[in-house]
Amino acid sequence: MSSETVHMQPRFQPGDRVTIDTRPVLGHCRTPWYLRGKSGVVTEIQGAFRDPERLAYHRPGLPSQVLYKVRFAQTDIWPSYSGHPADQLEADIYEPWLLPRA
């Protein structure tokens, strides 16, 4: 799936602090469970892509969803993280899964 022109106004900008939604979901979804409820920072707007949650069921996946790169501190994901405190994890998360965080 190639990137498409971002025709909608992205709700978040690089630097914004966000929390991943914890709503239940049935079926195909590309937001990993281990990141739900975790907070991170948007580092990049990756473009707009067809919605995988609809594409998986043979729908066109439109409107496209804005995709963000979100950076998490490992210590925020895993309370018992044993590596270095500066270690990070990045994942690409679709806009409907991001909640603004003060």
Next chain:
Amino acid sequence: MASHDHDHGHDHDDHGHDHHHDPHAPQKDHDSGPADPHEVLERAVRELLIEKGILTANEINAQIDLMDSRSPALGAKVVARAWTDPAFKERLLKDTRAALAELGIDIGTLAEFRTVENTPETHNVIVCTLCSCYPKLLLGIPPSWYKSTAYRSRVVVDPRGVLDEFGVEVPEDVEVRVHDSTADLRYIVLPMRPPGTEGWTERRLASIVTRDTMIGTAIPKIAEKKAARAAAGGKAS
């Protein structure tokens, strides 16, 4: 086409490769024994696509040939260019698709690509925790461990432990950054050029860029003899 280049074994990864192997090696006879359910499903879907005129057999074969032509050598060529041409490296990090096109590599339309750079401050490692998304168009078929539950689950929670098992010891003051390929982007690691390779040609540089160095589970190394020679200022025999 599927929206992700997952590797669930339904996308020809395990089929149709025999023509590239040693013709004298003993080969598995794919016609022996009953077809497994995935083979039956693949054949049924393929035949329907052809019958309905959506795809031709030639198009399917061309796609298999394209996948077969991709190997880590392609990625290594890109890395070696980035090591020797700082302007190219900058373009690669900024717009991987366009930079690859300069080298005649068309990454197609299935996914976007990003290059993440290892530096003295940051070591990157790639995973797909949801399935097994992998930069196939640059690295070819993924190794089986990349698709294993053990790697996919452990590298996000204990990356340093997993890297240590791969023989990569990341110093305490270097940040480990895990990239979970959760969506439409594929990642490739640009490893650091090792010391002792000054003046090497691109081709020679590419020879030390292995598949795992571009996943982040290895560090490019020059052979120990060469390293010893380099350390001894070229005097050792």
